[in-house]
Structure formats: structure tokens, C-alpha cells
Amino acid sequence: MKDGHAILGLKYPIIQGGMGNISNAQLTSAVSKAGGLGTVGAGTMHPDEVEKIIVDTKERTNKPFSLNIPITVTEYTEELLDLAIRHKIAAVTLSAGNPSPFIPVLQKNGIKVIVIVASVRHAVKAAEAGADLLVAEGFEAAGINSSLELTTFSLIPQIVDKVEIPVYAAGGIADGRGLAAALMLGASGVQMGTRFIAVKEAPFHESYKQKLLKADDLGTVILGRSLGRVRRVLKGKYVESIMDLEQKGMTVGDFAEKTSEQHHIQGAVHGDFENGYVNGGQASGLIVNIPSVEQLMEGMMEQALRQIKQVSGYLQKSID
Known part of the structure; x- marks a missing residue:
């Protein structure tokens, strides 16, 4: 297991997924302040709109956050890359397209590059292109998804076996049990989108x-x-x-x-x-309350630790 959150300067191995045009500074900054990696999703927004969210996020926290650029979805890829460099954003998450041409210029400017993948082949290509971290997203995930329809449980260990860089698991994860499971599969942490909708700081409709x-x-x-x-x-x-x-x-x-x-x-x-x-x-079926981001993440870490200890004890008894 690789220490991906140390690379990003995080307290917890938890990343917020990009949320396209409903992305906002309130939630992004709350996730980063709580110890995870908040994400500003560019979606199809004009760079001026994205920049407002970036500036607002920077005013709310000095913790690292990411800018998600969906390469083939947005028509402003180059402008968004310039925004990330100009605002010295800690990380850029590249999705929905070939990340290879953009990785060197970002890293040259001190920006960590996260690439979202949905298959072993894409994961290997992204790692070979120089990505710092991967988010491997299973078919359980919300929103635009891969037509390959590979599930998280089977996808993560196959990718972990093929790359040397940290891999974060996404799709179907909403609590500490999911975090513990991802770690057991060899992931360095998790990315969540749906679970971060139902938190107090998220400015979405009730x-x-x-x-x-x-x-x-x-x-x-x-x-x-x-x-x-x-x-x-x-x-x-x-x-x-x-x-x-x-x-x-x-x-x-x-x-x-x-x-x-x-x-x-x-x-x-x-x-x-x-x-x-x-x-x-x-x-979605796992979500039963609306906590603060901090309560959610601290609770996840505690539940994951309990789960791992409980299973470790069970297995030890079986061996003994």
C-alpha cells in the first residue's frame, strides 16, 4: 500500500469527487479543512466561473485542494490548466480523456496529477505517462461512468497489482466499512462523491x-x-x-x-x-444521516479502524 495522502499533504486518505457544474467553494473548502482533498469540478463551466470558485475556496482555506478537468467534456482544457498553474493549485484531477499531454506541464509547475481510470489498461497508461496518483472508479459510481461497467471490488486489486503509484478507490463507498474494504483491496484511500452531497456544508437543495x-x-x-x-x-x-x-x-x-x-x-x-x-x-442506499464534513470523515476513520481490528481478531482466531 502506498501513502498517497502524504503525497498530497492530507490528514485523511479521502478525496472528494468532482461535481461538475454544481461544484462550489463551500463544500470543497470544508473537505480540505477537515483533512481530505476537496475538489473543484470544472464541468462545462466557463473558466471565469471556475476561477471564482477557486478564489472563493482559497479565501476559505489554505489547505490543498484539486481542480477536476474533464478533458473531452470541457472546451476549455488549456484555459483551465492555466488557471491551475496561475493559482498554484495543489493538485489537478484529469478525467474523461487522454491525460498524457498535460501531465508534464502540470508537474513542471509543482502540481500533483491525479488521473481517473476505469480499467487496468487505462491505469497502466496513466502511470506510464507519469501520473502521481490514480483514482480507479467502479461502475457503482454516480454520474458519467465508463461503458466498461467494471465494479470497484474487482477493479481495484487488478489495478493495484499492475501499477507502482497510489490508487484511490471510487464507486459504492460511503462509510468506514467501504474505506476499510478499499484499503484491504490495496487502495491507498477512497474518493467519494454521492456521500458528500448529504452533508451540512453542501449547498444543494434539501x-x-x-x-x-x-x-x-x-x-x-x-x-x-x-x-x-x-x-x-x-x-x-x-x-x-x-x-x-x-x-x-x-x-x-x-x-x-x-x-x-x-x-x-x-x-x-x-x-x-x-x-x-x-x-x-x-x-446512496448507505446514506442515513446528514453530518458535517468533519463528523463524516472522523466517523469514517474510526469505523474503518474498528472494522479492521474486528476482522483481524476474527482471522487471528481462525489461524490459532
Whole structure:
């Protein structure tokens, strides 16, 4: 196991996932202040909007945080890279595209590079390109997902066996048991997105948070599989309408419009599930309360330690 959070200067091995256009300074700074790595997600936002969030985050905390740049999603990759360098951001998380051309320039400017991967092949390529850390994301995760549909439990150990750099596990993790499991699989820590929606500091609509609290193991659904545009979301009326359209046969363009960030904001920020949707991972069924970020992370660490000790004792008895 590699000490990834030491590379990033963190207290806890916990990273906040990028949240696209609903990203904000309140949550990002809260995660970083509590000892994890907060993340500003660029999504499809104009660099001016992203810069406002970065400046606001820096005013709220002097702890390290990351900027997530979804390479093939945004049309502003170069401008966002410049923002990261100019604001001396501690880390940049590269996703949704080939990270190789961007890693050297970021590292030359003292920025750690995290690459999100969803297969062993992509993990090996990212490591060979010089990434400092990887986030391996299983199919359980919320939002835009890999069409390979590999699950976290099987993906993490296979990637850990093939690379020498720290690997963080993402997808289906919401508590200390998930953290302990990730560590046992060889990961250096975890990245969470859905769980950080239902915290006090997250400025999302209360209906979104309550939707997560009410979700069960079947609370999420996949959209876009027939179009090669996999996205995991929470069930709802608007989502049902997209599913009906997809079943009847819709174009990639129509799907992109129906799942645009505007509709995402409509659900997540305004709580309008008639005209918008919200992302949600399979970890939704594990969320039963709305703590502060600090309470969540401290509780996770304590639960993970208890779980590991309990299992260690059980195994020791079996050996003895």
C-alpha cells in the first residue's frame, strides 16, 4: 500500500469527487479543512466561473485542494490548466480523456496529477505517462461512468497489482466499512462523491439530500447505455421520461440535451425533479444521516479502524 495522502499533504486518505457544474467553494473548502482533498469540478463551466470558485475556496482555506478537468467534456482544457498553474493549485484531477499531454506541464509547475481510470489498461497508461496518483472508479459510481461497467471490488486489486503509484478507490463507498474494504483491496484511500452531497456544508437543495436519505439499494438507474453514454442517476419523474425516450429510440444529441448540466442544476440546486435530475451512486442506499464534513470523515476513520481490528481478531482466531 502506498501513502498517497502524504503525497498530497492530507490528514485523511479521502478525496472528494468532482461535481461538475454544481461544484462550489463551500463544500470543497470544508473537505480540505477537515483533512481530505476537496475538489473543484470544472464541468462545462466557463473558466471565469471556475476561477471564482477557486478564489472563493482559497479565501476559505489554505489547505490543498484539486481542480477536476474533464478533458473531452470541457472546451476549455488549456484555459483551465492555466488557471491551475496561475493559482498554484495543489493538485489537478484529469478525467474523461487522454491525460498524457498535460501531465508534464502540470508537474513542471509543482502540481500533483491525479488521473481517473476505469480499467487496468487505462491505469497502466496513466502511470506510464507519469501520473502521481490514480483514482480507479467502479461502475457503482454516480454520474458519467465508463461503458466498461467494471465494479470497484474487482477493479481495484487488478489495478493495484499492475501499477507502482497510489490508487484511490471510487464507486459504492460511503462509510468506514467501504474505506476499510478499499484499503484491504490495496487502495491507498477512497474518493467519494454521492456521500458528500448529504452533508451540512453542501449547498444543494434539501430535496436532493432527502432523496438520498430515502434511497435504497435499488434507488439508482443507468441512463444512456443503449447510446454508449452511461450515466448513473437517482430515480425520479424526469429520469423516467428520459428512460421512456431512450426505449423508443433517441439520438445521442437528444440524450446530451436531456442530461445537460442545466437539467442537472435544476434537480440538484433547485430541487425540481419534474424538469431535472440528480446524480447518485449505488452508495446512496448507505446514506442515513446528514453530518458535517468533519463528523463524516472522523466517523469514517474510526469505523474503518474498528472494522479492521474486528476482522483481524476474527482471522487471528481462525489461524490459532
